[in-house]
Amino acid sequence: MAHVNVFDTTLRDGEQSPGVNLNQLEKLEIAKQLERFGVDVMEAGFPASSQGDFEGVREIARHIRGVSVAGLARAKKSDIDTAWEALKEGSDPRLHIFLATSPIHMTYKLKKTPEEVMETAEEMVRYARRKFPKVEWSAEDASRSDPEFLVKIIEKVIDAGATVINLPDTVGYTTPYEYGKLFKYVKENVPNIDQAILSAHCHDDLGMAVANSIAAIENGATQIEGTINGIGERAGNAALEELAVALNIRKDFYPFETNLVLKEIKRTSDLVSKLTGMAVPRNKAVVGQNAFAHESGIHQDGVLKNASTYEIITPELVGVQSNNLVMGKHSGKHAFNDKVKQLGYELSEEKLAEAFKTFKQLTDRKKEVTDEDLFTILTEIQTYSDDVKRYQLQAFQVQYGSSNLPTATVALIAPDGSKLETASTGQGSVEALYNTLDSMIEEKIHLTDFHLSSIGRGRDALAQAHVKMVVNDVPVSGRGSSQDVLEASAKAFLNAVNRAFYQPAPVKDKMVQAHTN
Ligand SMILES: CC(=O)SCCNC(=O)CCNC(=O)[C@H](O)C(C)(C)COP(=O)(O)OP(=O)(O)OC[C@H]1O[C@@H](n2cnc3c(N)ncnc32)[C@H](O)[C@@H]1OP(=O)(O)O
Numbered sequence: 001m002a003h004v005n006v007f008d009t010t011l012r013d014g015e016q017s018p019g020v021n022l023n024q025l026e027k028l029e030i031a032k033q034l035e036r037f038g039v040d041v042m043e044a045g046f047p048a049s050s051q052g053d054f055e056g057v058r059e060i061a062r063h064i065r066g067v068s069v070a071g072l073a074r075a076k077k078s079d080i081d082t083a084w085e086a087l088k089e090g091s092d093p094r095l096h097i098f099l100a101t102s103p104i105h106m107t108y109k110l111k112k113t114p115e116e117v118m119e120t121a122e123e124m125v126r127y128a129r130r131k132f133p134k135v136e137w138s139a140e141d142a143s144r145s146d147p148e149f150l151v152k153i154i155e156k157v158i159d160a161g162a163t164v165i166n167l168p169d170t171v172g173y174t175t176p177y178e179y180g181k182l183f184k185y186v187k188e189n190v191p192n193i194d195q196a197i198l199s200a201h202c203h204d205d206l207g208m209a210v211a212n213s214i215a216a217i218e219n220g221a222t223q224i225e226g227t228i229n230g231i232g233e234r235a236g237n238a239a240l241e242e243l244a245v246a247l248n249i250r251k252d253f254y255p256f257e258t259n260l261v262l263k264e265i266k267r268t269s270d271l272v273s274k275l276t277g278m279a280v281p282r283n284k285a286v287v288g289q290n291a292f293a294h295e296s297g298i299h300q301d302g303v304l305k306n307a308s309t310y311e312i313i314t315p316e317l318v319g320v321q322s323n324n325l326v327m328g329k330h331s332g333k334h335a336f337n338d339k340v341k342q343l344g345y346e347l348s349e350e351k352l353a354e355a356f357k358t359f360k361q362l363t364d365r366k367k368e369v370t371d372e373d374l375f376t377i378l379t380e381i382q383t384y385s386d387d388v389k390r391y392q393l394q395a396f397q398v399q400y401g402s403s404n405l406p407t408a409t410v411a412l413i414a415p416d417g418s419k420l421e422t423a424s425t426g427q428g429s430v431e432a433l434y435n436t437l438d439s440m441i442e443e444k445i446h447l448t449d450f451h452l453s454s455i456g457r458g459r460d461a462l463a464q465a466h467v468k469m470v471v472n473d474v475p476v477s478g479r480g481s482s483q484d485v486l487e488a489s490a491k492a493f494l495n496a497v498n499r500a501f502y503q504p505a506p507v508k509d510k511m512v513q514a515h516t517n
Pocket residue numbers: 013016046048049050073074075076098099100109110111140170233
């Protein structure tokens with residue numbers, strides 16, 4: 001079996017998904033889970049792009065010791081220097097430097113000749129190697145580049161010290177046959193190619209990101225790049241969980257293995273989906289709710305007789321637990337603490353106490369508290385920082401009648417500790433609530449998206465609200481859950497506002513995640 005390295009870019013290319021914006025605590029939580037999932041490299045961000053990204057990358061480099069942490073940089077000395085400042089405390093720091101090589105990008109975007117691009121690439125890789133022990137160089141838009149030019153520039157950047165050469169299909173344009181041919185060509189024509197790892201980075205614009213990545217491996221790539229749930233710029237990136245399971249299920253045909261821990265897939269997917277607000281479609285391969293459901297009679301009959309008739313992947317393989325109805329009104333602290341660990345969390349004393357209180361409140365209203373409910377509660381508690389002052393919902397009331405104008409009355413605790421109370425109307429209950437909250441918060445708030453979903457099934461299922469808004473020109477998202485849709489909506493609104501104003505202080509070691517399985 002040949003080994004294939006996995007380079008995860010959920011926190012960089014994944015975060016480039018429109019509307020996704022993660023704070024430091026959320027990024028670190030995902031980073032810890034990626035470590036458990038067994039990725040070889042995680043790209044934590046683009047340090048030169050903003051102060052927030054710089055700090056996020058630095059926190060991850062400081063905390064994640066078992067995985068190489070990378071940062072992205074343009075072919076610019078200042079980007080490289082900033083990336084080094086963010087990554088230098090990491091256990092295995094790595095730079096990912098990119099420069100476009102396609103005629104379209106060189107002419108219209110960079111406004112450089114191929115010779116100038118070649119010179120810049122070589123110079124910047126050489127410069128980067130003075131600081132970084134490992135440097136990946138990406139020929140952005142490689143799939144629309146001239147293969148002969150690629151061969152020349154790759155030879156130069158390897159001579160300059162690049163340790164990984166990535167050939168991205170930046171706009172998701174290529175097909176498996178064509179992309180495979182490109183890797184074969186590069187492998188056969190770059191004289192020093194054996195001195196570097198060859199990597200594939202695919203986008204899903206034509207729905208072929210996973211297939212293209214596999215074609216690359218078949219033709220010499222020994223690193224694949226992708227994101228959890230396939231999130232990313234435009235139609236997204238190759239979904240790592242799909243690649244991992246495809247290589248595992250078809251190991252009869254593909255002699256490649258990765259270090260990925262398949263039973264961590266479900267938790268990784270759930271965490272990324274919750275924290276980014278990017279819902280996983282029901283029919284998504286490997287992690288969609290329907291991935292293991294059988295609806296039609298002939299299929300059900302077949303599965304009952306022998307599951308292999310219609311099931312190529314078992315839910316257990318990817319960490320989907322079959323019986324998740326366990327906790328209830330009569331569960332005590334010991335069972336609860338145990339469950340918290342089973343779900344992959346280790347909370348500080350205070351957060352554990354708060355989680356238990358929230359759980360108990362929920363059991364008064366909901367007969368069975370599922371793992372999904374608990375995971376939602378724990379994720380919320382784990383990723384909010386008690387270091388920040390914030391708006392807190394104290395109480396609210398909504399009056400609704402089919403022939404009345406709905407009115408919401410809300411009591412809030414403001415960040416300075418003062419109590420605010422007011423009422424407003426709206427065309428519907430959520431609008432009345434949001435108009436009231438809006439009138440209590442001084443900043444200019446423009447709501448751009450509102451999404452409500454249920455966690456699990458049944459009339460008493462938890463509601464989860466996701467909002468996107470622009471607060472004083474800052475785009476931000478928020479989420480909230482509750483058994484009541486209005487309370488979930490109010491929490492999501494305030495969560496977004498709090499995230500816009502109050503970034504948590506750098507993460508302290510108090511927030512540790514346990515590996516329990
Ligand atoms: C394929 C990818 O996914 S690449 C990664 C894309 N990710 C992002 O862009 C997210 C973060 N980006 C940002 O925050 C901003 O774009 C910044 C901070 C990086 C730069 O912002 P600005 O300085 O305002 O520049 P802006 O984004 O408008 O334009 C990009 C500039 O970088 C140049 N550029 C683009 N790629 C590269 C590169 N690889 N190396 C050097 N310069 C580059 C462009 O030609 C343009 O230069 P110009 O100003 O001389 O025309």
